[in-house]
Amino acid sequence: MGTAEGLEDRSLGRTTVLIGERGGRYPHGNSLLVVGSEETVIIDPSLGVIPRRDRLPPVDRVLNSHCHEDHIAGNHLFSHAPWHLHKLDLPGIRSLDDLMAIYGLPAPLDRAFRNVVREQFHFVPRPDPVALQDGEVLELGMSRIRVIHAPGHTRGHCFFHIEPDDVLFLGDVELSRFGPYYGDAWSSLEDFEVTLRLARGMRARFYATFHHVGLLEGRDTFLERLDRFAEVIAAREARLLEFLRAPRTLDEIAQHRFVYRPQDAVPIAEAVERRSMGQHLERLAREGRVREVDPGRFLAQPSAGRVGEARG
Numbered sequence: 001m002g003t004a005e006g007l008e009d010r011s012l013g014r015t016t017v018l019i020g021e022r023g024g025r026y027p028h029g030n031s032l033l034v035v036g037s038e039e040t041v042i043i044d045p046s047l048g049v050i051p052r053r054d055r056l057p058p059v060d061r062v063l064n065s066h067c068h069e070d071h072i073a074g075n076h077l078f079s080h081a082p083w084h085l086h087k088l089d090l091p092g093i094r095s096l097d098d099l100m101a102i103y104g105l106p107a108p109l110d111r112a113f114r115n116v117v118r119e120q121f122h123f124v125p126r127p128d129p130v131a132l133q134d135g136e137v138l139e140l141g142m143s144r145i146r147v148i149h150a151p152g153h154t155r156g157h158c159f160f161h162i163e164p165d166d167v168l169f170l171g172d173v174e175l176s177r178f179g180p181y182y183g184d185a186w187s188s189l190e191d192f193e194v195t196l197r198l199a200r201g202m203r204a205r206f207y208a209t210f211h212h213v214g215l216l217e218g219r220d221t222f223l224e225r226l227d228r229f230a231e232v233i234a235a236r237e238a239r240l241l242e243f244l245r246a247p248r249t250l251d252e253i254a255q256h257r258f259v260y261r262p263q264d265a266v267p268i269a270e271a272v273e274r275r276s277m278g279q280h281l282e283r284l285a286r287e288g289r290v291r292e293v294d295p296g297r298f299l300a301q302p303s304a305g306r307v308g309e310a311r312g
């Protein structure tokens with residue numbers, strides 16, 4: 001395949017990584033094309049698939065790792081083919097209202113983002129998507145794709161393992177320095193942590209992510225990136241505990257910023273901070289490491305030993 005549009009393709013055998021603009025940085029992303037002897041599948045068709053459409057082979061199925069705008073931006077090019085998503089993310093592709101429920105944005109942002117999703121990401125609802133299940137294998141002839149449910153980013157987020165090329169597609173477990181994103185209504189910090197442990201035990205020759213990192217070869221390289229990515233969660237929690245050495249509200253936590261940097265002009269930042277750090281706060285409260293000292297105000301608690309000393 002050529003690269004007439006200046007977009008790079010990386011062939012791994014039957015699998016080709018269609019690298020997105022700017023290395024797949026949001027709103028772009030890296031898609032996979034898997035050509036079997038019987039069927040051809042495209043995984044997470046991004047905005048970068050649109051300029052390539054005339055040189056792609058006929059596509060028989062679309063697989064989406066999850067239902068987020070950037071991962072489904074090229075789905076509309078394949079309206080004749082079935083679209084497969086994990087059963088838990090199916091509602092999002094059936095209607096824009098249900099997609100918006102996955103994000104759970106406050107009203108003014110919700111209104112603005114609906115337009116972005118329709119106009120910049122070409123969202124078209126699909127009444128009859130096909131449900132994927134954990135462990136399911138799609139046989140393409142001389143090639144197959146195994147579905148691995150890996151929730152946390154969304155409820156239905158999945159990895160795909162492609163054989164015989166031995167490629168593990170990690171979707172939005174994207175191994176960036178930003179760290180794990182669990183700031184949507186349908187995200188879960190604790191599910192994400194389980195997924196990171198699952199990823200750590202997986203073996204493949206190639207590891208592909210939708211954003212940033214793109215393609216890694218070799219398990220050592222992958223594990224190093226994965227561990228650095230996972231450590232961001234602990235770092236956010238440690239910074240939160242430090243901030244709670246004075247009593248603070250969730251509003252103050254959201255304004256302080258733990259996920260984004262203060263200088264990042266991201267309209268959804270406050271909503272994402274609130275949801276992400278709210279989950280950390282809940283966990284710390286459950287573990288007795290923070291306490292609600294006044295209604296809505298949380299304070300880090302000294303360790304049990306230090307409480308004993310203080311009273312002793």
Ligand SMILES: [Zn+2]
Nearest residue numbers: 066068153172
């Ligand atoms: Zn996503």
